[in-house]
Amino acid sequence: MSPETISADAVIDAVSAVFMVVGALMSLGAAIGLLRFPDLMTRMHAATKPQVLGLFLLLCAVGLQMRTWWVWPVLVVAWIFQLLTVPVSAHMVGRAGYRTKHLHPELLSADELEAVVQQAAGERGFTDE
Amino acid sequence: MTRKRISLRQELPLLVWLVIVWGALWQDFSAGNLLFGALIAVAVARLFYLPPVELGGRFNVLRAVRFAAVFLAKVVAASFQVLYLAVVRGPRVISAVVAVPLRSHSDLLVTATGHVISLIPGSLVVEVDRSTSTLYIHGINVRDAEDAAKLRKEVRDTEAGLIRIMGTKAELSALEQEVGA
Numbered sequence: 001m002s003p004e005t006i007s008a009d010a011v012i013d014a015v016s017a018v019f020m021v022v023g024a025l026m027s028l029g030a031a032i033g034l035l036r037f038p039d040l041m042t043r044m045h046a047a048t049k050p051q052v053l054g055l056f057l058l059l060c061a062v063g064l065q066m067r068t069w070w071v072w073p074v075l076v077v078a079w080i081f082q083l084l085t086v087p088v089s090a091h092m093v094g095r096a097g098y099r100t101k102h103l104h105p106e107l108l109s110a111d112e113l114e115a116v117v118q119q120a121a122g123e124r125g126f127t128d129e
Numbered sequence: 130m131t132r133k134r135i136s137l138r139q140e141l142p143l144l145v146w147l148v149i150v151w152g153a154l155w156q157d158f159s160a161g162n163l164l165f166g167a168l169i170a171v172a173v174a175r176l177f178y179l180p181p182v183e184l185g186g187r188f189n190v191l192r193a194v195r196f197a198a199v200f201l202a203k204v205v206a207a208s209f210q211v212l213y214l215a216v217v218r219g220p221r222v223i224s225a226v227v228a229v230p231l232r233s234h235s236d237l238l239v240t241a242t243g244h245v246i247s248l249i250p251g252s253l254v255v256e257v258d259r260s261t262s263t264l265y266i267h268g269i270n271v272r273d274a275e276d277a278a279k280l281r282k283e284v285r286d287t288e289a290g291l292i293r294i295m296g297t298k299a300e301l302s303a304l305e306q307e308v309g310a
Contacts, residue, residue, distance in 0.1 A: 029212035036219030041253065045269045046215055049250035053208040056201075073153035087247030087254070094253050094267060098226075109272050112228035113256055113265040 016061035023061065026054030039104050040097040048090040055082055139181055144170045182237055185297040192294045199290075200245060207250040214270055225271035226255060229284045231262045232307075233292060233300050239264070241295075242288045252280065 033046020059075040097103065098113070105111065144167065151166030152158045214222055231239060239262050243254045246266060256265040268280045289308075292300050 026208060026212070029208070029215055033211065033215035036215050037222060038220045041255075041267045042222055042224055042269055044253055045211055045251060048253075049211055049248075050208060052248050052250070053204050056204075070156045073149070073158075074156060077150055077153045083248060084244075087244045090247055091243070091254050094255050098255050098267075107223055108225050109223050110225040110227065110274070110277055113226045116228075116258075116265075 012064050012067075016064040019057040019061040019064070023054040023057035026050035026057070030054075038107055040102040041094055042107075044090055044094050044097070048086050051082060051086055055079060139184065140174060142184070143174060143182075147173065183235065184237065185235070185295045185300070187298065188295050189293060192290070196290050196294055200249070203249050211250040211269065218270070222270055223272045224267060224269050225277055225280075226265055226267050227271065227277045227280050229264045229266055229281050231264060231285070231288050232304065233288065233296060234262045235297070235300070238288065238291055238296060238300075241291050242284065245287050245291070246284055252284075 027050055030046050030050040034043050037043045037046055056079060059079055063072050063075050147170035148163055148166045151169065152163055155162055155166075231242060233239065233242075236259075239257065239259070243257065243264055246252050246264070247254050251269045253267045254264055255267045257263070258265070264284065266280065266284060268277070271277050271280055289304055292304050296304070
């Protein structure tokens with residue numbers, strides 16, 4: 001074994017170690033956000049987002065450690081399916097949360113949707129409360 | 130059945146994607162496996178028919194690569210920003226729901242813009258008005274009108290990037306005129 005291959009291995013190990021720690025940090029951030037943020041919408045930001053970067057870093061670490069290119073297409077497909085589905089679930093929960101008023105209006109600096117909702121409700125003969 | 134048949138050219142991106150998924154799941158990209166995957170892809174596309182996605186008719190690969198790099202950089206920066214907010218601000222964080230009118234009325238571009246914006250931490254699509262193609266976005270840490278304007282500009286810039294990648298020629302020339310003016 002030549003010293004060069006050893007150092008290449010060491011570099012790959014070091015890079016994947018950094019990726020894994022930072023990826024796990026993103027999950028930790030999500031947990032902290034879930035506990036600390038005040039309402040459903042802000043918690044959605046914390047809960048759904050670290051998956052994008054955290055999963056990316058962890059999948060990269062897996063790919064680096066496997067040391068075979070066959071595994072990369074699966075990892076890419078896994079990440080792309082995450083990218084396609086995360087915003088949909090976040091949107092559905094966020095939308096349902098907004099409609100059922102699971103938010104604190106005093107923590108919003110502006111709400112440009114409320115007027116539109118009120119107007120639409122008025123046209124259909126519904127009023128708030 | 131009175132469904133509109135779609136041309137093979139329109140269906141091709143979907144079929145290619147299905148074959149790639151097939152090959153990736155088997156971890157086998159040999160010709161025989163891909164051929165079998167292609168047969169299954171055609172069968173699936175015929176049996177489980179979906180409304181065709183109306184593509185813009187062009188795709189700029191170079192722009193797409195640059196867009197993906199910028200997207201990844203934004204995701205990294207914003208992920209750490211949300212982490213910082215969670216740890217430091219916590220319950221006192223101020224957000225806003227901002228209406229962002231988009232230029233394009235194509236379903237594909239509105240969906241893609243909404244997806245990209247939702248994937249970048251700190252912004253979430255709450256509601257979509259398809260008739261006026263307006264996105265209502267919940268942004269975290271939007272404290273005043275200036276932050277809201279920044280968020281609005283970011284969304285519109287994202288849309289501009291996507292139009293440059295895969296918008297129709299008409300949308301592209303309208304965008305160039307707007308930028309030039």
